[in-house]
Amino acid sequence: MANYSVRNQVAIISLCSPPVNALSSDVRRGILDSLKKAEQDVKVAAIVICGEGRTFCVGADITEFKSEFKTFPNLFELVDILESSPKPIVAAIHGHAFGGGLEVALACHYRVALSSAKLALPEVKLGILPGAGGTQRLPRLIGIDSSMQWIAFGDEYSAQIAANIGIIDRIFPSNADILESAVQYAQSIIGKSLINRRVSKLPVKDASKVSHIMEKYKQIVGKKSRGAIAPMVCLEAIKHAALLPYVEGMKKERMGIEALMGSDQSKSLIYMFFAERQVRNWTIPGTGINSKNTKPIKVEKVAVIGLGTMGRGIVLSLLKAGIKHVSVMELNKTARENGLLFIKNILEGYAARGTISETQKRSMVDALKPVSNFEMLKDTDLVIEAVFESMSIKKDIFAKLGQVCKPSAVLATNTSALDVDEIAMVTPKPKQVVGMHFFAPAHVMKLLENVRGSKSSPQVIATAMNMGQRMGKVTVLVGNCHGFVGNRMFRHYTVETDFMLEEGAYPEQVDTVLKKFGFAMGRYQVGDLSGNDIGYRMRTKFEMTNKQQPPGAPERERHGVRYCPLADFLVESGRLGYKSDGKGWFRYLGKNRELTVDNEVTSMIDSYRRRNKIVPRKINGEEIIERALYPLINEGFKILEEGIASNPMEIDLILVHGYAWPRHTGGPMFYAHLIGLPKILRVIERHWNNAGLREPHWEPSKMLVRLVKNHGNPDIMSWTTLERETVRSAL
Ligand SMILES: CCCCCCCC(=O)CC(=O)SCCNC(=O)CCNC(=O)[C@H](O)C(C)(C)COP(=O)(O)OP(=O)(O)OC[C@H]1O[C@@H](n2cnc3c(N)ncnc32)[C@H](O)[C@@H]1OP(=O)(O)O
Numbered sequence: 001m002a003n004y005s006v007r008n009q010v011a012i013i014s015l016c017s018p019p020v021n022a023l024s025s026d027v028r029r030g031i032l033d034s035l036k037k038a039e040q041d042v043k044v045a046a047i048v049i050c051g052e053g054r055t056f057c058v059g060a061d062i063t064e065f066k067s068e069f070k071t072f073p074n075l076f077e078l079v080d081i082l083e084s085s086p087k088p089i090v091a092a093i094h095g096h097a098f099g100g101g102l103e104v105a106l107a108c109h110y111r112v113a114l115s116s117a118k119l120a121l122p123e124v125k126l127g128i129l130p131g132a133g134g135t136q137r138l139p140r141l142i143g144i145d146s147s148m149q150w151i152a153f154g155d156e157y158s159a160q161i162a163a164n165i166g167i168i169d170r171i172f173p174s175n176a177d178i179l180e181s182a183v184q185y186a187q188s189i190i191g192k193s194l195i196n197r198r199v200s201k202l203p204v205k206d207a208s209k210v211s212h213i214m215e216k217y218k219q220i221v222g223k224k225s226r227g228a229i230a231p232m233v234c235l236e237a238i239k240h241a242a243l244l245p246y247v248e249g250m251k252k253e254r255m256g257i258e259a260l261m262g263s264d265q266s267k268s269l270i271y272m273f274f275a276e277r278q279v280r281n282w283t284i285p286g287t288g289i290n291s292k293n294t295k296p297i298k299v300e301k302v303a304v305i306g307l308g309t310m311g312r313g314i315v316l317s318l319l320k321a322g323i324k325h326v327s328v329m330e331l332n333k334t335a336r337e338n339g340l341l342f343i344k345n346i347l348e349g350y351a352a353r354g355t356i357s358e359t360q361k362r363s364m365v366d367a368l369k370p371v372s373n374f375e376m377l378k379d380t381d382l383v384i385e386a387v388f389e390s391m392s393i394k395k396d397i398f399a400k401l402g403q404v405c406k407p408s409a410v411l412a413t414n415t416s417a418l419d420v421d422e423i424a425m426v427t428p429k430p431k432q433v434v435g436m437h438f439f440a441p442a443h444v445m446k447l448l449e450n451v452r453g454s455k456s457s458p459q460v461i462a463t464a465m466n467m468g469q470r471m472g473k474v475t476v477l478v479g480n481c482h483g484f485v486g487n488r489m490f491r492h493y494t495v496e497t498d499f500m501l502e503e504g505a506y507p508e509q510v511d512t513v514l515k516k517f518g519f520a521m522g523r524y525q526v527g528d529l530s531g532n533d534i535g536y537r538m539r540t541k542f543e544m545t546n547k548q549q550p551p552g553a554p555e556r557e558r559h560g561v562r563y564c565p566l567a568d569f570l571v572e573s574g575r576l577g578y579k580s581d582g583k584g585w586f587r588y589l590g591k592n593r594e595l596t597v598d599n600e601v602t603s604m605i606d607s608y609r610r611r612n613k614i615v616p617r618k619i620n621g622e623e624i625i626e627r628a629l630y631p632l633i634n635e636g637f638k639i640l641e642e643g644i645a646s647n648p649m650e651i652d653l654i655l656v657h658g659y660a661w662p663r664h665t666g667g668p669m670f671y672a673h674l675i676g677l678p679k680i681l682r683v684i685e686r687h688w689n690n691a692g693l694r695e696p697h698w699e700p701s702k703m704l705v706r707l708v709k710n711h712g713n714p715d716i717m718s719w720t721t722l723e724r725e726t727v728r729s730a731l
């Protein structure tokens, strides 16, 4: 709804729909009714639209999208009514003016804002476009070039930047009273002509350059938003602002929004938006323990052990989260010096770019406390261990931590696959131990996969979850199993793509198909970037690599299971990827490390096939997608079945934020939901029937089988409930 009042000739329409004043049908109706009152009241000479509570307005109510077009006034009807008002309207912005909220502001005749306010047209991130005149009004205010930048990427901008380019007419200090300031501003414009204040009537300044600008953004969007449809539709709509009169441009915008709204990509992106919020409400399956009934302990002092690749990023994340005391412990002198230097350089970079102030930088550097022995950690609240991936080294460290740390201290390991319970057992209080699995580089990657051990106490879990949120991470709680959720699922992706190389595909073909699907890089380029030796080291632990096999051992089998040794040959011939002189699955040439196909790799694959008498066959794109992605989906169902994840959203967030799964497909489980479970199961069963025990990743998940058998193609939101009911009724 919207509240209405009048103060000194100024009518105030304040949006009132906590927590973020989304433009629900009630709010839109409220604005319209208030506007009518203001227009009819002869004592009112100007109008202010503001937001109650923490923000101006975050845009359309996403939960009402399905009915958005039906109820009067819909958003695009409302903005035109506002703009044509005979009385001047001032938008008073604090907090956020996002999406439809900014479109309402653009329809007002003046816009004022607190300096702390943020503005954006982020609709593209929901797979749609600003369909309430945003693509037609913004270009008339700030030109085509800036509009494409704002709308095709949907990023947020400060009020100051918005003022610099002409969106905001007046900025007030962040501590000013926005309503008071806006009312005074409104009084100052009473009686002024509105002729140049109706944005839809303005010409587009850089209209003549539209083709050139369009080409530029098409290139950028093609690279940055691979596979996403909405950014291109946004560019097209903005182009029409340059070429057509406003009314005609609006028709094109309308066609754009109608095409996008309800599309699979939009559904996927909206699912992601809510998943990112829902995941904060963690729960331990089957226990009734959850975020609502468990409090974290207060964390002021944190320690990080190991300042290698991961440790330094974790330290940076803690400093950015405002932790004022971060002890760092690193045995190796060179690693310690390099690590500290790395951290300081990154902080310098943040300060130089204005991400943090000089004062913040200094206080972050002051918060760093190098320590040399475990005794110095005795009053630490949270310790995060990030040393080598070795069970014996980790056990040694946790045994010492268990002796010196205070009983309430939370002891976390950043292991990427080891058993958290086994580590916990060496401490006197295993309930204090938890996994905090960061992703490299930890100060950049948004994902934190927290692992609850079988003994981890609810309070310890709550503390790890809370710390993740303080660091601004998408923090997902998962159960303890080998590789947890992400690595456990992703392994099948690499295994099955390598099988396709054996059978007839080549790395460039697989990568091209995966990039078309939306991955920023294909499986083989990712291998080269992160280092093919990482997987090799892992396989070595399980005595699987080529060199570890006795003479005469079958080349394509390990421990009775199908195996492809091509990745081993690659590493054993020194092709680790970017870091080994640009040689991996591909060759990276020149200053720009241009990716090229390397005949040496092609010959290696060909001769391996000949040696093993494999007759190569043509593998098409559809097969590549199915074989690369379906085993991973199948594993996702097994993870749900075992209660390692509580719901499909958690799995999807992990794959999207940790493994670059294309967001616009919603993650593997949502993708499966879009494809339909019966088809997914059919494909999995076909492969399982052909491969059998030699390829256990194709063994259909029992949960998937039960869902399809009992419910056909149930909605993703019901999967876990239906499964629980089925299992319960079978007991
Ligand atoms: C024929 C007519 C055609 C019309 C076509 C439509 C044309 C349009 O142009 C459509 C639009 O406006 S689409 C919406 C564009 N706006 C956005 O995407 C902003 C989404 N919100 C944010 O980014 C953050 O909430 C934000 C950064 C703003 C704030 O972040 P915070 O971290 O402070 O707060 P959150 O935890 O994210 O949010 C608090 C609660 O509010 C819910 N929420 C946020 N935005 C919403 C929205 N736009 N609609 C409905 N609910 C929304 C959010 O889910 C959260 O709820 P709880 O988790 O239950 O607390």
Ligand SMILES: NC(=O)C1=CN([C@@H]2O[C@H](COP(=O)(O)OP(=O)(O)OC[C@H]3O[C@@H](n4cnc5c(N)ncnc54)[C@H](O)[C@@H]3O)[C@@H](O)[C@H]2O)C=CC1
Binding pocket: 305, 306, 307, 308, 309, 310, 311, 329, 330, 331, 332, 335, 386, 387, 388, 389, 390, 393, 397, 414, 415, 416, 417, 437, 438, 439, 440
């Ligand atoms: N590198 C990656 O992409 C990821 C690694 N991880 C996990 O994070 C942990 C660390 O991995 P990285 O940082 O890559 O390893 P790293 O080899 O880069 O760094 C480990 C550091 O720990 C130090 N260290 C070893 N024993 C120590 C001790 N007793 N006390 C203090 N310092 C000690 C070493 O000197 C080294 O600097 C491992 O468990 C790994 O599995 C988790 C996610 C991703």
